[in-house]
């Protein structure tokens with residue numbers, strides 16, 4: 001399929017993506033950095049994350065947003081595919097669970113908007129959620145996520161039902177009941193803005209029934225300034241030595257923010 005797209009068209013679509021993500025100055029800066037730098041840091045890292053080796057799944061690799069085109073209008077806002085460090089993910093859920101002010105975990109649906117190859121949804125299923133749902137815009141990644149979940153479930157890992165939906169995040173209809181939404185910086189601010197509008201409508205009569213864990217919260221300012229969201233915690237969650245050795249994107253000081261939908265005044 002890739003070879004059917006003329007080279008010039010591919011290059012232009014990457015430039016369009018970069019302009020949407022980084023702006024003109026950022027696009028020029030990135031191009032210059034790439035021209036000057038031979039990337040030696042990632043050469044020293046293993047090709048496969050130990051998570052894949054241990055569980056026989058396929059979640060490794062970094063795919064730039066410009067290489068994840070589907071024809072959807074939100075493609076230009078896609079940041080990248082990259083799997084979350086398992087130790088960091090597990091710790092974030094343990095931290096969320098330790099705060100008892102939310103609904104019982106057995107009543108909560110866990111939703112990963114931008115689930116990629118499904119690493120986080122597999123990990124989420126280790127916890128006793130009501131259900132786990134992964135939503136992914138890119139059909140190839142969604143297929144890999146489904147295959148991974150099938151292998152994970154067949155091996156008896158996971159304590160709750162898991163499903164993968166190939167769909168744009170802003171078109172997703174949230175299930176009834178309390179939800180824990182998880183975002184690993186999947187898309188840029190314009191999509192986060194539309195997502196907030198959708199949450200405002202869907203949770204209008206459900207204040208306190210949506211918590212959000214947002215890793216690398218690049219569009220966090222949109223939530224910080226929205227009266228409907230309460231910032232409950234922000235900080236860095238440590239990674240294990242194994243993840244630190246294997247991860248070529250994450251760093252120790254990456255931020256994570258926990259929010260709660262408290263409802264907006266116009267919704268009463």
Ligand SMILES: C[S@@+](CC[C@H](N)C(=O)[O-])C[C@H]1O[C@@H](n2cnc3c(N)ncnc32)[C@H](O)[C@@H]1O
Pocket residue numbers: 068074077078079080081082083084112113114115116117118119120135136137138141167168169170184185186187191
């Ligand atoms: C950084 S990866 C996160 C992978 C996974 N959530 C994890 O934590 O391991 C972000 C993913 O979001 C997906 N994505 C980007 N924009 C999207 C959109 N509008 N709707 C659904 N998925 C989207 C990308 O294709 C990519 O797979």
